[in-house]
Amino acid sequence: MIPISKPYLTEDEAASAHDTILSGWVTQGPKVEEFEKKFCEYTGAEFAIAVSNCTTALHLAMIVSGIGRNDEVICPSMSYIATANCIRYTGAVPVFAEINPITYNIDAGHAEKLINKKTKAVLIAHQIGLPADIDAFRKLCENHSLKLIEDAACAAGSSYKGKKIGSHSELVCFSFHPRKVITTGEGGMITTNNEDYYDRLKILRQHGMSVNAMQRHIAEKQGKVIQEDHIETGYNYRMTDIQAAIGIKQLKKLDWIVNERRKIALRYISELKDINCIRLPDEEEGYFSNFQSFSIYLKENSPLKRNELIVKLNENGIASKRGIMTSHRETAYKKEYSKIKLPISENTSDNSLLIPLFIPMSEEEINFVITTLRRLLS
Ligand SMILES: Cc1ncc(COP(=O)(O)O)c(C=O)c1O
Structure with missing residues (x-):
């Protein structure tokens, strides 16, 4: 069976985790600090705060943006x-905007129509690695005095207008789940250029504590005692040093990983583009995707419906999966959002699927995916 994805982890990461385990410092400490510093250097952001995953990153981003009940x-x-969940955590209400069916990213024109007196922020996502139009949303948020937050869970290594994702706006949240292009098992990162946000995020991620374990440790070595205070209700959203040790090694390879992924994605595009019943990903000038996933949209004239194609691929030993979900139709949201219709999102979600893309993917595997798709869709 050819899987949809596989993390790219080697002896290098294993050795790094091993050394950290034996170092005696296993949770948020020197490795987390080093990972944050290197992530800043990579993205061009001023500050980076490592956390337990992207969901917790997004939750904290909501809090420092002042998002609250109603x-x-x-x-x-x-x-x-x-x-959507990270908005609900704060007691606020997610208001769903349509997407652009070609890029799968949130549509700025539709988002603008949804703004009212209660609107406090816009949360954009860079779907499956392709950046959303950040400038359009920066302008929109500036014009309406709204906060802008980027859900860059899938976008480590992607770029927008020549700059790496992570450096364009005040709060950018990344995931290092194994389904992403680099992984720490579970893990997340927030980048920001706002020092006030940075200071508060560091406190919020560890129980609202005024000093961290490293600061206490250094003080103790100098014969001083620092008494910590818990200055607000915080969370335990820390990353471990074991995860960070893996992350440091993964980050070093990120550009290479993206390059390898792009080679496979571009092969898919060039060898499937003449199939007239499908639509393939498209990068406009200024947009650079890490191809965290590869999605195919089946047009109305497709001989197979999406789920039929998934079954056929499976019978041929190729894993695939429904495309990106729509949150408003999931059980946790369905009742509250029963009157909401998002025809473009619904149609795109129902007729798209993700196909295998991982490294290293052999020539044989790539060719087999291409020839099987061509045969099933011709
Ligand atoms: C767009 C998007 N946002 C947020 C998340 C959550 O990331 P994590 O699993 O690191 O919490 C994901 C994970 O798949 C995602 O794809």
């Missing part, structure tokens, strides 16, 4: 459910 936050419904 506020409204505009976001795409067609995204992984964590995008």
Whole structure:
């Protein structure tokens, strides 16, 4: 069976985790600090805060943006459910905007129509690695005095207008889940250029504590005692040093991993583009995707419906999966959003699927996916 994805982890990461385990410092400490510093260097952001996953990153981003009970936050419904859930965690209400069917990313024109007095922020997602139009949303948020938050769970290594994702706006949240292009098992990162956000995020991720374990440890070595205070209700959203040790090694390979993924994605595009019943991903000038996933949209003239194609691929030993979900039709949201219709998101979600893309993927595997798709869709 050819899987949809596989993390790219080697002896290098294993050795790094091993050494960290034996170092005696296993949770948020020197490795987390090093990972954050290197992530800043990579993205060009001023500050980075490592956390336990992207969902917790997004939750903290909501809190420092001042989002609270009954506020409204505009976001795409067609995204992984964590995008909407993090808004609900604060007592605020996700308001779902349509997507662009070609890019799968939130539509700025529709988002603008949803703004009202309760709207406090817009949460954009860079779907499956392709950046959303960040400038359009920066302008929209500036014009309406709204906060802008980027859900960049899938977008480590992607770029927008020549700059790496992570450096464009005040709060950008990444995931290092194994389904992403680099992984720490579970893990997340927030980048920001706002020092006030940075200071508060560091406190919020560890129980609201005024000093961290490293600061206490250094003080003890100098014969001083620092008494910590818990200055607000915080969370335990820490990353471990074991995860960070893996992350440091993964980050070093990120550009290479993206390059390898792109070679496979571009092969798929060039060898499937003449099939007239499908639509393939498209990168406009200024948009650079890490191809975290590869999605195929089946047009109305497709000989097989999406689920039929998934079954046929499976029978041929190729794993595939429904495309990105729509949050408003999931059980946790269905009742509250029963009157909401998002025809573009619904149609795109129902007729798209993700196909295998991982490294290293052999020539034989790539060719087999291409020839099987060509045979089934001709
Ligand atoms: C768009 C998006 N946002 C958020 C998340 C949540 O990330 P994590 O699993 O690191 O919490 C995901 C994970 O798949 C995602 O795809």
